[in-house]
Amino acid sequence: MKRGKNYQEKFKLVDRSKLYDLEEAVTLTKQTATAKFDETVEAHIKLGVDSRHADQQVRGAIVLPNGTGKTVKVLVFAKGDKVTEATEAGADYVGAEDLVEKITKENWFDFDVVVATPDMMGLVGRLGRVLGPKGLMPNPKSGTVTFDVAKAIADIKAGKVEYRLDKTNIIHVPVGKASFEAEKLVENLNVLLDAIKKAKPSASKGTYFRSVTISSTMGPGVKLNPAKI
Numbered sequence: 001m002k003r004g005k006n007y008q009e010k011f012k013l014v015d016r017s018k019l020y021d022l023e024e025a026v027t028l029t030k031q032t033a034t035a036k037f038d039e040t041v042e043a044h045i046k047l048g049v050d051s052r053h054a055d056q057q058v059r060g061a062i063v064l065p066n067g068t069g070k071t072v073k074v075l076v077f078a079k080g081d082k083v084t085e086a087t088e089a090g091a092d093y094v095g096a097e098d099l100v101e102k103i104t105k106e107n108w109f110d111f112d113v114v115v116a117t118p119d120m121m122g123l124v125g126r127l128g129r130v131l132g133p134k135g136l137m138p139n140p141k142s143g144t145v146t147f148d149v150a151k152a153i154a155d156i157k158a159g160k161v162e163y164r165l166d167k168t169n170i171i172h173v174p175v176g177k178a179s180f181e182a183e184k185l186v187e188n189l190n191v192l193l194d195a196i197k198k199a200k201p202s203a204s205k206g207t208y209f210r211s212v213t214i215s216s217t218m219g220p221g222v223k224l225n226p227a228k229i
Contacts, residue, residue: 010034011220019225025214026185033178033216038069040174040217041185043192046210051165055203058171059164061142062195066184067159069177070112074153075099077116077124077138082149089150090157091115096123103127109134115144115152135162163196169210171196178216189214193229 010032020028026041033039049056075093076086086094093099093111100123102108114131116124116138124131124138131137138144142162146152163171175188193212200208209226 014220014222019223021228022189022224023182023186025222025224026182028222029214029216029219030178030182032219035218039178039219041176041178042215043173043175043189044213045171045196047165047169047171048207048210049169049201049204051167051169053203056201057165058196058199058201059141060195060199061160061162062191063155064159064161064175064188065191066176066180066188068161068174069180072113072156073111074156075111075114076149077120078149079120082117086149086153089153091153096120100126103130113144113156114138115149117147117149118145121145163192197229
C-alpha cells in the first residue's frame with residue numbers, strides 16, 4: 001500500500017523493532033497525531049486465547065477515569081417510570097415500539113450506545129440482526145441491560161467503553177484523544193489493561209498478552225512491551 005508523504009514522515013519516528021514502555025509509547029503516539037482534527041487514540045490488544053471457545057471469551061466494560069473525549073449519544077428502550085428516569089439522566093433518545101419502527105423502516109442509527117431495561121429485551125430482540133453486527137445490541141455483561149438506567153447513562157456519558165474479542169482474538173478500544181495530556185492517556189490505558197488482565201479466562205494457557213499496540217486515527221502503530229504489563 002502506497003502511503004502519503006505525511007504518513008511516511010510520521011512512520012520514520014517509530015522504531016518498528018522496538019517494544020516501548022507505556023509512557024514513551026503514549027508520547028510518541030501524540031507526536032505522530034498531526035492531522036487537522038483531534039485524532040482518537042486506540043489500543044489494539046492481541047490475546048493468547050481462542051474466541052471460538054465459550055470458556056475463552058474476554059468481554060466487559062469499564063469507565064475510563066479521564067473519559068474518551070467523545071460526545072456519546074445514548075438510546076434507551078424503556079417504559080413507565082423508567083422513561084422519565086432515562087430522560088432526566090440525559091438519554092438522547094427514549095422509547096419503545098416507536099424506536100424499533102424508526103430503526104427498521106428508516107435504517108436510522110443516529111446513536112452510539114443502546115441501553116434497555118430487562119423487560120424490554122423481548123422487543124429489542126427484534127433488532128438483533130441489525131444491532132448485533134454493529135456492536136449495538138444491549139448486553140448484561142456490559143451493563144447496558146439494567147433497571148438502573150440512570151447509572152448506566154451516567155457511566156456511558158462519563159467515558160464507559162466496552163472491550164471484547166473480535167474473530168482474530170484482538171480487542172480494539174478507544175482510550176482518549178490525542179489532545180489529552182500524556183498522563184491522562186497513560187491512566188486510561190492502565191485501567192483498561194488492568195481490567196483485561198483481571199478478565200483472563202482460566203482456560204487460557206501460555207502468554208496472555210501477545211501484543212499491545214496503540215495508535216492515533218491517522219498515525220502509525222506503536223508497539224508496547226507486553227512483558228511489562
